[in-house]
Amino acid sequence: MEMPAPNPVVLARKARVVARLLDVLPKNAVIHDDAETRAYECDALTAYRCPPMIVVLPTSTAEVSDILRICHSEGVPVVPRGSGTSLAGGALPTADCVILGVARMNDVLEVDYDNRIIRVQTGRTNLSVSGAVAEEDFFYAPDPSSQLACAIAGNIAMNSGGAHCLKYGVTTNNLMGVTMVLMDGTVVEMGGAHLDAGGLDLLGVICGSEGQLGVVTEATLRILRKPEGARPILMGYDSNEVAGEVVSVIIKAGVLPVAIEFMDRPCIEACEAFAKAGYPMCEALLIVEVEGSPAEIDHQLGLIKEIAARHNPVELREAQDADEAGRIWLGRKSAFGAMGQINDYMCLDGTIPVSSLPYVLRRIGEMSKEFGLDVANVFHAGDGNMHPLILFDANKPGDLERCEAFGAEILKLCVEAGGCLTGEHGVGIEKRDLMVHQFTAEDLEAQMAVKDVFDPAWLLNPAKVFPLTVSAPRRAVAMAAE
Amino acid sequence: MLTPKDENDLAQMIRGAASPLVVQGGGTRGMQVAGTGLTTAGLTGITLYEPGALTIVARAGTPVAEVEATLATGNQRLAFEPMDHRPLLGTAGTPTIGGVVAANVSGPRRIAVGAARDFMLGLRYVDGQGTIVKNGGRVMKNVTGYDLVRLLTGSHGTLGVITEVSLKVLPCPETEATLVLPGQDIAAAIQAMSAALGSPFEVTGAAHVAAGGRTLLRLEGFGDSVAYRMGRLRDLLRADDAVLQGDESTAEWAALRDVTAFAAAPGDVWRVSVKPSDAPGIVARMGDGVQVQLDWGGGMIWALAPAGTDLRARIGAFSGHATLVRADAATRAALPVFQPEAAAVAALSAGLRAQFDPRGILNPGLMAA
Numbered sequence: 001m002e003m004p005a006p007n008p009v010v011l012a013r014k015a016r017v018v019a020r021l022l023d024v025l026p027k028n029a030v031i032h033d034d035a036e037t038r039a040y041e042c043d044a045l046t047a048y049r050c051p052p053m054i055v056v057l058p059t060s061t062a063e064v065s066d067i068l069r070i071c072h073s074e075g076v077p078v079v080p081r082g083s084g085t086s087l088a089g090g091a092l093p094t095a096d097c098v099i100l101g102v103a104r105m106n107d108v109l110e111v112d113y114d115n116r117i118i119r120v121q122t123g124r125t126n127l128s129v130s131g132a133v134a135e136e137d138f139f140y141a142p143d144p145s146s147q148l149a150c151a152i153a154g155n156i157a158m159n160s161g162g163a164h165c166l167k168y169g170v171t172t173n174n175l176m177g178v179t180m181v182l183m184d185g186t187v188v189e190m191g192g193a194h195l196d197a198g199g200l201d202l203l204g205v206i207c208g209s210e211g212q213l214g215v216v217t218e219a220t221l222r223i224l225r226k227p228e229g230a231r232p233i234l235m236g237y238d239s240n241e242v243a244g245e246v247v248s249v250i251i252k253a254g255v256l257p258v259a260i261e262f263m264d265r266p267c268i269e270a271c272e273a274f275a276k277a278g279y280p281m282c283e284a285l286l287i288v289e290v291e292g293s294p295a296e297i298d299h300q301l302g303l304i305k306e307i308a309a310r311h312n313p314v315e316l317r318e319a320q321d322a323d324e325a326g327r328i329w330l331g332r333k334s335a336f337g338a339m340g341q342i343n344d345y346m347c348l349d350g351t352i353p354v355s356s357l358p359y360v361l362r363r364i365g366e367m368s369k370e371f372g373l374d375v376a377n378v379f380h381a382g383d384g385n386m387h388p389l390i391l392f393d394a395n396k397p398g399d400l401e402r403c404e405a406f407g408a409e410i411l412k413l414c415v416e417a418g419g420c421l422t423g424e425h426g427v428g429i430e431k432r433d434l435m436v437h438q439f440t441a442e443d444l445e446a447q448m449a450v451k452d453v454f455d456p457a458w459l460l461n462p463a464k465v466f467p468l469t470v471s472a473p474r475r476a477v478a479m480a481a482e
Numbered sequence: 483m484l485t486p487k488d489e490n491d492l493a494q495m496i497r498g499a500a501s502p503l504v505v506q507g508g509g510t511r512g513m514q515v516a517g518t519g520l521t522t523a524g525l526t527g528i529t530l531y532e533p534g535a536l537t538i539v540a541r542a543g544t545p546v547a548e549v550e551a552t553l554a555t556g557n558q559r560l561a562f563e564p565m566d567h568r569p570l571l572g573t574a575g576t577p578t579i580g581g582v583v584a585a586n587v588s589g590p591r592r593i594a595v596g597a598a599r600d601f602m603l604g605l606r607y608v609d610g611q612g613t614i615v616k617n618g619g620r621v622m623k624n625v626t627g628y629d630l631v632r633l634l635t636g637s638h639g640t641l642g643v644i645t646e647v648s649l650k651v652l653p654c655p656e657t658e659a660t661l662v663l664p665g666q667d668i669a670a671a672i673q674a675m676s677a678a679l680g681s682p683f684e685v686t687g688a689a690h691v692a693a694g695g696r697t698l699l700r701l702e703g704f705g706d707s708v709a710y711r712m713g714r715l716r717d718l719l720r721a722d723d724a725v726l727q728g729d730e731s732t733a734e735w736a737a738l739r740d741v742t743a744f745a746a747a748p749g750d751v752w753r754v755s756v757k758p759s760d761a762p763g764i765v766a767r768m769g770d771g772v773q774v775q776l777d778w779g780g781g782m783i784w785a786l787a788p789a790g791t792d793l794r795a796r797i798g799a800f801s802g803h804a805t806l807v808r809a810d811a812a813t814r815a816a817l818p819v820f821q822p823e824a825a826a827v828a829a830l831s832a833g834l835r836a837q838f839d840p841r842g843i844l845n846p847g848l849m850a851a
């Protein structure tokens with residue numbers, strides 16, 4: 001993955017930039033020693049690393065504004081960072097950048113149960129937002145698997161999803177307002193405790209903009225009362241086609257489960273070996289979870305069981321208590337860990353229309369043979385968000401490159417099937433150069449025009465999202481200005 | 483009136499336009515900006531409906547009624563419950579799906595499931611230079627590139643003319659029921675609605691009408707479940723009041739959605755989005771001669787005010803926004819339709835308009851001067 005060469009003019013200014021940052025920040029908030037900046041050299045896409053020039057760790061919106069004003073006037077690129085769990089390289093530094101980490105900004109600013117909102121600083125982790133309202137039985141709905149570590153800042157930047165988004169939506173559907181600082185230091189407030197935008201839906205554009213439009217420092221989030229209960233059911237089938245059909249029939253029957261998870265045989269085998277959850281050995285396994293009152297759960301599970309049984313399952317197991325529910329989820333939740341034990345893996349994130357599931361899985365199987373690399377599939381089946389895990393050996397020369405080439409082919413297949421490159425992880429550097437397969441030049445131009453408005457100098461996280469060749473003219477202007 | 487027959491035709495017309503265009507779908511919201519009319523009424527047709535994937539794709543000019551009829555064949559619906567503006571505004575015409583999206587029109591269920599913008603999966607549009615652009619797609623989860631879907635939704639035709647939309651849909655519930663609490667003032671209503679919406683009983687409508695002080699709370703779902711939850715909700719609110727079942731409940735919410743109570747009455751109609759707990763104070767500041775109806779648990783105030791009243795001036799500073807929905811020409815000339823924005827936000831909005839419509843020909847002046 002290519003990154004632009006650092007700007008020598010900016011590198012030469014390091015001492016001055018550090019001095020100016022120290023004018024507005026306490027000493028312990030500015031890291032510029034090469035040994036220490038290394039801690040920020042990558043996010044969860046660890047194959048790519050580059051220590052930044054400087055790291056700053058502000059504690060307030062005012063400090064963020066000072067930092068950005070200084071970087072703007074010195075022409076220094078800024079890469080915002082939450083917890084660094086991006087799987088797309090969204091928080092990957094360049095050698096001439098300032099990493100602006102919001103990890104120290106983790107206060108709860110306001111909890112308001114009557115209006116069902118919480119306001120937090122964005123460095124707060126996803127799980128601890130739910131934690132802050134758990135005593136009143138409320139929760140924050142979007143629940144990425146990384147929720148123990150990832151920050152609301154990164155969730156907003158990536159518009160992250162979770163296992164329960166079929167019912168509750170993703171980040172953009174649960175975000176009500178932000179305080180954001182533009183690259184020139186201007187502080188902007190959007191939305192709040194009221195619903196919908198009065199003018200253009202700028203909040204909707206900020207969410208998912210991958211740290212390229214502004215630094216989000218505070219967020220107003222919708223909180224919900226926990227449902228009375230939830231219960232999963234597990235079913236195994238002899239073919240992917242049949243499992244895909246079951247998903248479609250369940251949805252058509254008017255049932256709206258909170259989660260429908262799909263695993264294929266390689267994934268089932270790996271999880272079973274790792275977690276011993278007692279999964280049946282079959283081609284396709286579905287875990288369907290429903291929520292609500294006891295009456296609601298019984299009714300929905302009744303319908304689901306009836307549909308499942310009509311399609312000749314090799315196994316149909318309903319959780320009778322919390323213990324059994326835990327066991328049903330155990331294998332699925334350890335899928336990534338299980339894969340990590342066997343091998344290095346690359347996790348993809350394309351989305352496809354649910355109806356093309358059998359075709360896409362068949363093609364992935366064929367390509368797996370062509371590339372000589374194994375693939376296991378876990379899948380949010382209700383919303384079509386696939387997570388093929390390509391297994392490779394990082395110590396074997398050429399394997400990573402082969403894996404990346406295979407991954408690119410799978411993502412192109414998703415687009416060809418009517419889907420998209422990324423359902424929840426974001427583009428970052430990882431899918432940047434594949435954007436031309438999903439978008440025309442005009443489509444990309446329209447998106448870049450938005451960045452031109454928020455960050456005319458293209459200093460915020462500039463080498464991400466758009467293919468480098470496509471963004472080059474705009475970035476070149478920024479370079480030349482220095 | 484320009485009536486393009488397809489997307490390319492539309493692109494050509496916009497490229498060729500030398501003066502402002504007034505973009506509309508079915509024209510049911512009677513927008514008043516000067517220029518040549520351009521309607522999407524010729525861009526019709528449902529291009530995809532997949533009940534098993536909860537997805538529908540339709541061209542912008544497709545009548546909402548046609549979309550709803552098609553969804554009904556799969557026992558599904560547009561869950562955000564878009565209002566029909568015709569009764570309130572006294573307009574004719576056919577509401578189109580593109581118009582619903584362009585104005586982000588959502589009804590009472592918005593409080594539970596989200597707004598039109600939350601159900602948008604993708605769209606195609608032609609910008610002010612005549613360039614055809616797509617964003618999003620037809621799948622439920624998609625974070626590929628910037629989200630122009632939400633930017634265009636609710637942009638009232640000022641950034642581009644939407645030509646096709648894809649939407650997430652939801653199953654119709656088996657039944658519905660509504661608990662009616664009579665004789666409440668606004669403060670009591672807000673308290674009851676907040677308690678109901680903060681309960682686990684999945685309330686999908688929470689409204690209050692001043693006449694009779696009625697507060698209405700709607701539950702939907704499978705019959706057994708609705709009955710059980712209604713019991714629990716009544717316990718929670720210590721309410722042994724009447725419950726409207728099935729069709730009776732449906733009719734009540736259709737009237738609330740379309741604000742028919744204000745249809746025949748003279749005066750201006752405003753829509754004010756607020757933090758629910760601020761509603762009693764804001765309604766008090768609206769002053770004498772103003773009638774209100776609350777929706778969204780108190781977060782949406784519909785206000786009927788004497789013609790020409792500057793309601794924003796009466797309310798003063800507040801967190802939220804007020805839109806002038808119905809007014810005569812004199813009032814419109816004096817008061818902006820949309821809430822004026824803070825300087826930094828207004829600058830960004832103006833910047834976006836200049837990028838998407840550099841010649842300023844798409845509904846100029848509608849959203850900002």
Ligand SMILES: Cc1cc2nc3c(=O)[nH]c(=O)nc-3n(C[C@H](O)[C@H](O)[C@H](O)COP(=O)(O)OP(=O)(O)OC[C@H]3O[C@@H](n4cnc5c(N)ncnc54)[C@H](O)[C@@H]3O)c2cc1C
Pocket residue numbers: 043044079080081082083084085086087089090091102122143144145146149150151152153154155156157158159160161162163210211212214215216217336424425426461
């Ligand atoms: C094991 C594992 C499981 C995961 N599971 C899921 C999942 O289920 N669903 C899902 O959606 N994702 C998942 N992810 C991906 C990742 O956790 C999310 O993308 C997450 O939202 C990133 O948050 P972060 O705080 O770590 O952000 P970072 O990695 O620090 O940054 C991510 C992006 O956000 C930008 N950014 C950070 N802070 C700000 C700010 N203050 N203002 C503006 N931009 C900012 C960065 O520049 C970068 O582009 C998973 C990752 C891992 C490692």
